[in-house]
Amino acid sequence: MVLCAVECNVWQKATKNYEKAVQLNWNSPQALNNWGLALQELSAIVPAREKQKIVRTAISKFRAAIQLQFDFHRAIYNLGTVLYGLAEDISRSGGPMNAKEVSPDELYSQSAIYIAAAHALKPNYSVYTSALKLVRSMLPLPYLKVGYLTAPPVGNPVAPHSDWKRSEFVLNHEVLQQINGVEQRHFLPSLSPKSRDEISRSSIRIEVPNIISVSACADLTLPPGAGLCIDTINGPVSWLLSLGNLWTDGLMPSD
Structure with a gap:
């Protein structure tokens, strides 16, 4: 009991120190991530009645870090783990307290998406690989996002x-792919590598690890509408957003 109180005091001091660090350097994703980690550790040792509030605060810090640096894989992974823990807690307590709360299944799914995103950014990190194996079955497979974008002809x-046309795109933790027809979307996951290559040559395809940044853009070269610019190692790609922030959320995790 005494040891628990001492440990709790240590993490409380740590959270206050990280809070001060963020106040001094509000645009530091690392400071926000550290703050979230300290809160996550604190949540594991406080009384149950205090836990969820601290966990949700930790979630907000990880999300704030990601908003400052969309490819900050550590914050993305940490957000996935804290969401997984929250799902476990809610499951043990018998489910959400009211209809406004997110269900454990949805939290597990969100957790899996963030862990998959971290793995896509750093596929050689063994911790991410192991975590992805644990949550892979919880991913909203075969795709994380399905929707429409207005895009120019390939090449x-x-x-x-x-000449810009509205067409369907799918996103998983590996690729953003233009789809020509519902049948192709359904059968794409089971196609051979050769068949996928043939489809790629006739449609827009961006490997997630090749993405450098994602941002809203307005340019006279684009048709009227809300623009989305994806900067890749092969150069920028611009599309029109047809469904609000659907793709921004998928490619750049946020609230």
Whole structure:
């Protein structure tokens, strides 16, 4: 009991120190991530009645860190783990207290998405690989996101506006892929590598690890609408957003 109180006091001091660090350097994703980690550790040793509030505060710090640096894999992974822990806690307590709360299944799914995103950014990290094996079955497979974007013809990003077409795209933790028809979407996961390569040559495909940054953009070369610019190691790609922030959320995790 005494040891627990001492440990609790240590982590409480740590959270206050990290809070001060963020106040001094509010745009530091590392400081926010450290604050979230300290809160996560504190949540593991406080009384049960205090735990969820601290956990949700930790979640907000990890998300704030990711908003400052969308490819900050440590914060992305930590967010996945804290969401997983929250799902476990809610499951043990018998489910959400009210209809407004997120269900354990949804939390598990969110956790899996963030862990998969961290793994996509750092596929050689053994910790991420092990965690992904644990949560892979919880991913909303075969795709994390499915929706429509208005895009130029393949290989012609400066095509006339009249040539830009609205088409379906799918996103998983490996690739953002343009899909030509519902049947292709359903059968794509089971296609051979050769068949996938053939599809890739005739459609837009971006490997997630090749993405450098994602941002909203407004450019006279784009048709009217809300623009989304994905900067890759092969150069920038711009599309129109057709469904609000659906793709921004998928490619750049946020609240």
